Amino acid sequence: MRSSSRSAQVVHxxxxxxxxxxxxxxxxxxxxxxIGPGSRPVAIAAESGxxxxxxxxxxxxIARRLxxxxxxxxxxxxxxxxxxxxxxxxxxxxxxxTTSVIFLAALEGGLRYxxxxxxxxxxREQLQRDLQVALQHLDQQVRPMQDLEEMRRFAFTMCLDxxxxxxxxxxxxxxxxHGRVEVRKSRRRxxxxxxxxxxxxxGAVHSPQFLFNRDQRRVDLPHCHVLVSDLxxxxxxxxxxxxxxxxxxxxxxxxxxxxxxxxxxxxxxxxNRQAGQFEVIAVKTPGVSAGxxxxxxxxxxxxxxxxxxxxxxxxxxxxxxxxxxGRARRIWADRTHFGMIGGAGEPELRRxxxxxxxxxxxxxxxxxxxQRLSARIGNLYARSAVVRIGDVQESRMQTRMxxxxxxxxVIRLAMVGGTxxxxxxxxxxxxxxxxxxDAGADADARAARIIMRQALAAPVSxxxxxxGHHAPVVLGHQERLAAVISPELRDAAVTVKTALRVxxxxxxxxxxxxxxxxxxxxxxxxxx
Amino acid sequence: MNHAGPxxxxxxxxxxxxxxxxxxxxxxxxxxxxxxxxxxxDDGGDTWHxxxxxxxxxxxxxxxxxxxxxxVIVAGTVGGVLRSVDGGxxxxxxxxxxxxxxxxxxxWLDDSTVLAGTVEDGIFRSGDGGISWKPVNTGVLDYRILxxxxxxxxxxxAPVFAVTATSLMTSRSHGRSWLxxxxxAGEAGIELLASRQQADGTMLLMAGTETTGICLSADGxxxxxxxxxxxxxxxxxxxxxxxxxxxxxxxxxxxxxxxxDLGVTWQTVLxxxxxxxxxxxxxxxxxxxxxxxxxxxxxVRRIGN
Numbered sequence: 001m002r003s004s005s006r007s008a009q010v011v012h013x014x015x016x017x018x019x020x021x022x023x024x025x026x027x028x029x030x031x032x033x034x035i036g037p038g039s040r041p042v043a044i045a046a047e048s049g050x051x052x053x054x055x056x057x058x059x060x061x062i063a064r065r066l067x068x069x070x071x072x073x074x075x076x077x078x079x080x081x082x083x084x085x086x087x088x089x090x091x092x093x094x095x096x097x098t099t100s101v102i103f104l105a106a107l108e109g110g111l112r113y114x115x116x117x118x119x120x121x122x123x124r125e126q127l128q129r130d131l132q133v134a135l136q137h138l139d140q141q142v143r144p145m146q147d148l149e150e151m152r153r154f155a156f157t158m159c160l161d162x163x164x165x166x167x168x169x170x171x172x173x174x175x176x177x178h179g180r181v182e183v184r185k186s187r188r189r190x191x192x193x194x195x196x197x198x199x200x201x202x203g204a205v206h207s208p209q210f211l212f213n214r215d216q217r218r219v220d221l222p223h224c225h226v227l228v229s230d231l232x233x234x235x236x237x238x239x240x241x242x243x244x245x246x247x248x249x250x251x252x253x254x255x256x257x258x259x260x261x262x263x264x265x266x267x268x269x270x271x272n273r274q275a276g277q278f279e280v281i282a283v284k285t286p287g288v289s290a291g292x293x294x295x296x297x298x299x300x301x302x303x304x305x306x307x308x309x310x311x312x313x314x315x316x317x318x319x320x321x322x323x324x325x326g327r328a329r330r331i332w333a334d335r336t337h338f339g340m341i342g343g344a345g346e347p348e349l350r351r352x353x354x355x356x357x358x359x360x361x362x363x364x365x366x367x368x369x370x371q372r373l374s375a376r377i378g379n380l381y382a383r384s385a386v387v388r389i390g391d392v393q394e395s396r397m398q399t400r401m402x403x404x405x406x407x408x409x410v411i412r413l414a415m416v417g418g419t420x421x422x423x424x425x426x427x428x429x430x431x432x433x434x435x436x437x438d439a440g441a442d443a444d445a446r447a448a449r450i451i452m453r454q455a456l457a458a459p460v461s462x463x464x465x466x467x468g469h470h471a472p473v474v475l476g477h478q479e480r481l482a483a484v485i486s487p488e489l490r491d492a493a494v495t496v497k498t499a500l501r502v503x504x505x506x507x508x509x510x511x512x513x514x515x516x517x518x519x520x521x522x523x524x525x526x527x528x
Numbered sequence: 529m530n531h532a533g534p535x536x537x538x539x540x541x542x543x544x545x546x547x548x549x550x551x552x553x554x555x556x557x558x559x560x561x562x563x564x565x566x567x568x569x570d571d572g573g574d575t576w577h578x579x580x581x582x583x584x585x586x587x588x589x590x591x592x593x594x595x596x597x598x599x600v601i602v603a604g605t606v607g608g609v610l611r612s613v614d615g616g617x618x619x620x621x622x623x624x625x626x627x628x629x630x631x632x633x634x635x636w637l638d639d640s641t642v643l644a645g646t647v648e649d650g651i652f653r654s655g656d657g658g659i660s661w662k663p664v665n666t667g668v669l670d671y672r673i674l675x676x677x678x679x680x681x682x683x684x685x686a687p688v689f690a691v692t693a694t695s696l697m698t699s700r701s702h703g704r705s706w707l708x709x710x711x712x713a714g715e716a717g718i719e720l721l722a723s724r725q726q727a728d729g730t731m732l733l734m735a736g737t738e739t740t741g742i743c744l745s746a747d748g749x750x751x752x753x754x755x756x757x758x759x760x761x762x763x764x765x766x767x768x769x770x771x772x773x774x775x776x777x778x779x780x781x782x783x784x785x786x787x788x789d790l791g792v793t794w795q796t797v798l799x800x801x802x803x804x805x806x807x808x809x810x811x812x813x814x815x816x817x818x819x820x821x822x823x824x825x826x827x828v829r830r831i832g833n
Contacts, residue, residue: 148701174666174705195704197663222627329649329671330626341663342649347670347694351708383666383705 009518011073016516017111023069023077024510028104030066031059031085035097036423036463037157037489058406059096060089072518077510084506088498090367093409094158095491095499098424098459102500105458106507109451114511119444124508126448130434131504134456135497137433141426142418142493148173154414154490157422159407164389164400167191168407171385177415178358179385180378183404185397186388191404196384198330199303200339201296203286206261208335209270210281217334219281224253224331226340227324228300229309230285230293231317232260236268238318247278249322255331255338256282257300258317259293283338299380302353303343304328354380374412414492422489424460426496428475431456455504460485534826535576536562538805543822547589548808549615551599558820559616560828561586561603568616572810573820573830581619582610590634590642592657602642602658604631609644611658624652624661635676637688643703645673645690653703666705670694677733679724679770686725687748689733691718696735698749712743712752722777724770732774732790736765742778744791755791767807769815777815779807784832786815798832 011019033040034057043053044065056062063085069075081103085096106127114120145151151173155165171181171193186192205211205219212219225246233239233256246254261269261282269280287293297308304326309315329342354377361373378384387404391397420426431453437446461471467484474480536543546560557570566582566589569575588604603610608624609631626649633645643664644652650665651673665671670692678688690697690706694716697706712718717738724732731748734755742755742765757778767779776787784798784807797816804821810830811817818832 174701176667176705176707195664195666197665341665342671347692350669381667382669 011516011518013514014115015073016514017114019071019073020077020080020510020513020516021107021111023071023074023079024081024104024107025077026069026074027063027066027078027081028100031062031097031100032462033466034059034062035101035459036466037485038463038467039097040466058089059100060085060093063089063096063100073516076516076518080506080510084502088502092413092492092495092498093406095495098427098496098499099503101458101462102427102455102503103507106451106455106504107510109447109454110507110511113447113451118447120512120514122444123448123451124512126442126445127452127504127508130448130452131501131508133433134430134452134500137430138420138426138493138497138500141420141429143420143490144418145414150490151411151415153488154419155407155411157489158410159403161400161403163191164404164407167193167387168404168411171387172408172411172415175378175383175385176381177412178361178374178377178381179383179412180375181384181408182386183401183408184386184388185401186390188388188390189392191387191389191400193385193387196339196386198328198339198341198382199299199343199379200337200384201286201300201379202336203257203283203333203338204336205333205338206258206282206284207266207270209266211334212279219333221253221255221279221281221331222329224255224328225251225322226300226304226306226326226328226331227254227256227258227309227317227320228297228304228306228326229257229315229317230259230297230311231309231315232311233258233265233282233317234260234262235318236262236264238316239265239268240272241318242320243272243278243280245322246325251322251325252277253279253331254281254325255333256280256317257285257338258282259285259311281333283333295376298353299376301326301345302350302380303340303345305343305345350380410492410495413494414490417492417494417497419490420493420496421487422491423485424463425485425487425489426491427456427500428460452504455507456500535560535567535828536822537826538824543806543828544585544587545589545604546806546808546820546822546828547591548810548820549591549599549601550593550812551591551596557616558828558830559589559601559603560822561589566603566610566616566619567828569828573828576828579616579619584610584621586610587631588634588644590636592636592639592642594639600657602634602644604634604644606630608661609634609658622658622661624649632673633676635678635688637678637702641702643676643678643688643690645676646671648672651676651690651703651706664704664706667708668692668697668706669708675718675721677721677723687723687731689721689723689749691721691735696721696749709749710752712737712745713740713754715740720765720768722769724772724774726774730774732770732776734768734770734776736768736778741765742768742791744776746790755787757785757791758794758796766804767809767819769809769812771809771815772813775815777809779804779819779821784815784819801831 039057041055041057042062045053063082069078088099089096151169155169286296301308306326307324327344328340332339357377364370389401434452437449464471464474541562541564544561548558560567563585566579566586567576584605586603590602592600598615601612608622610619612619629649630647631644632647636642640657642654642658650668650671652661653664654661672693675691687698687700696709699706712735715737718735720736722734733745733749735743743752744755745752764781769777778785781803782801785794787794803824807819807821822828
């Protein structure tokens with residue numbers, strides 16, 4: 001990374017628009033081949049100069065690989081678009097090529113109008129007004145995802161990988177929109193999925209000697225009590241006191257969820273273990289931050305019916321009442337995770353906790369927060385699965401794993417928000433919602449309408465061009481159009497809405513930029 | 529060996545389930561499960577004999593729907609299910625390998641898929657006619673399963689329903705995952721449940737509840753309304769069913785009523801019957817074919833036509 005200089009260069013019109021548009025074009029044209037059913041990959045040379053090029057068909061990832069344009073003035077436009085695309089990619093895992101095509105069309109049209117003396121601020125206002133009309137009409141095209149077969153078709157059009165599409169569609173059909181899905185590597189060649197029963201967390205056993213079944217590196221305890229805490233357990237006397245009281249109350253198996261366990265305590269547990277009579281294991285309290293741990297303690301309590309022991313309230317294991325322990329019909333642990341099946345927590349409390357999380361999910365805007373909330377909801381609902389991706393080549397396996405993760409996100413969006421006609425057809429149909437204005441209308445409004453209609457037609461036109469057709473000819477013949485872009489092709493409604501909103505709002509904002517300040521030695525943009 | 533006298537008594541050997549073979553008397557006949565084992569009748573309930581090989585409690589009974597033919601019979605018990613492929617002559621125990629498990633209810637979805645609900649261990653599924661079983665508790669928040677209901681003539685994959693101690697659930701994935709539904713009148717105490725998919729795709733669901741009486745849903749459990757059954761007394765219903773054509777059947781302690789218009793009007797098919805504890809239709813396609821009824825004196829016999 002280069003150091004930035006204090007000296008700067010201020011650039012005004014008309015140079016700003018010219019350079020901005022040139023930068024946008026360079027990135028947008030690089031992404032255009034990836035749009036639609038006839039998408040083609042873009043080759044990106046390895047940064048090290050060694051090895052083969054990286055083949056990407058995701059506009060978000062292509063944009064992310066582009067760190068800087070050599071011309072600083074053009075770089076501003078490219079980075080403006082790059083930032084927009086990454087936001088779309090983060091939110092929807094799809095739709096970036098559509099965003100860039102709409103954005104470029106709207107920007108080009110807008111700049112032409114401004115060059116002819118148009119008012120940027122008025123144009124921006126009109127574009128945003130037309131955008132709201134278009135978004136409302138887009139809602140009318142939304143159809144809920146009907147059944148498993150439709151999910152499979154949808155998934156296939158998203159990834160063009162039959163096996164991956166079927167596995168991911170099946171998994172989400174079983175788990176529902178808040179299902180918790182983990183994508184892992186597999187040593188086999190196939191893609192497989194397993195439903196995981198119950199709720200589970202990341203938390204390693206404090207000693208591998210707790211894994212009774214050493215061959216499977218796992219321990220299973222039926223009818224087990226649970227101590228839920230974020231405490232550091234150092235003193236064996238405290239542990240012995242709890243174990244004696246638990247045994248006295250008829251507890252036969254106990255899992256301790258504690259932040260840390262001293263070697264002396266581990267030895268105490270192992271020494272007191274009597275297979276079939278009194279079995280104790282200990283796992284690490286999940287969560288990195290205090291906030292994470294608080295969430296996990298709350299979830300563990302809801303599932304098991306335990307009353308957690310907390311460091312902040314001065315709780316001690318040695319004085320813990322047995323009534324504070326939770327229970328489960330079955331508990332399991334391995335080197336990295338533990339889980340509960342048939343937790344004794346009150347179902348009504350669990351439903352209330354899920355409702356609270358669902359409300360928080362609906363209100364959250366940050367993608368990471370939403371993902372964490374969704375995973376917690378899926379875990380409390382006991383809806384989780386592992387998808388194991390295998391392939392002969394390591395690089396291809398990694399690509400398929402990335403694809404699976406992105407595909408899962410898109411399927412979930414389609415399940416929640418429904419689908420609209422794909423291949424740019426939903427956007428093209430929106431042109432009816434924003435018809436041309438007659439000559440008597442306000443000039444800015446008329447210009448905005450023309451720009452909006454061109455932008456809405458741009459994705460399907462680009463898709464047709466990618467497929468080797470002359471767009472104006474095909475668009476004029478419905479039968480021919482249906483033969484080229486299947487009416488069965490669907491896109492997630494949320495993706496299309498996000499792409500349209502981000503692109504038009506971005507273009508409207510970009511059109512009002514009159515001044516750019518360049519640093520003499522700008523930092524490379526490593527963040528989206 | 530023919531059995532003389534009461535087959536069960538509520539104090540020491542309570543009746544746990546009764547069922548009638550869909551293939552008639554020669555292919556499984558009538559079965560009742562009690563704490564002391566399994567009784568079978570091949571003459572419509574006139575004579576009964578205890579299955580000597582079954583000495584464990586039989587908590588639930590389910591016949592596979594294949595007609596004609598010899599149905600596979602599974603019977604719920606402690607630890608798993610008993611399975612018979614010869615019409616109930618011989619039985620094999622299939623252990624679910626879960627300690628202290630007790631099967632509470634069974635439902636066949638097709639000739640090879642059968643679900644077992646358990647008292648505290650959720651739902652298990654077999655895709656091979658009851659030979660092997662796997663837990664299927666995705667989406668299940670309450671593992672105390674009371675009732676499973678599936679319209680037997682449903683085209684795959686028609687929804688199947690489960691009642692727990694605190695919820696009503698449905699599965700649209702042939703029992704592999706579950707989703708909670710609104711409770712009838714917000715009431716958790718569903719004691720009886722029947723489901724049937726109509727030819728036009730309408731999913732009928734009828735529930736007998738603890739305090740609200742009989743409730744009906746015509747949209748797969750999303751919305752419910754209470755049915756006005758003549759002389760309705762919420763505590764006296766011992767069975768509900770939905771037969772072909774959407775005919776609703778309500779069996780009460782001493783009568784049987786049917787409705788062909790989704791509960792608007794009712795006709796009494798049987799009345800003046802001695803007090804019954806439980807009952808099952810002899811032929812699920814025709815409510816007028818009579819019922820197999822268990823009476824308070826411990827007798828079980830066929831009544832009606």
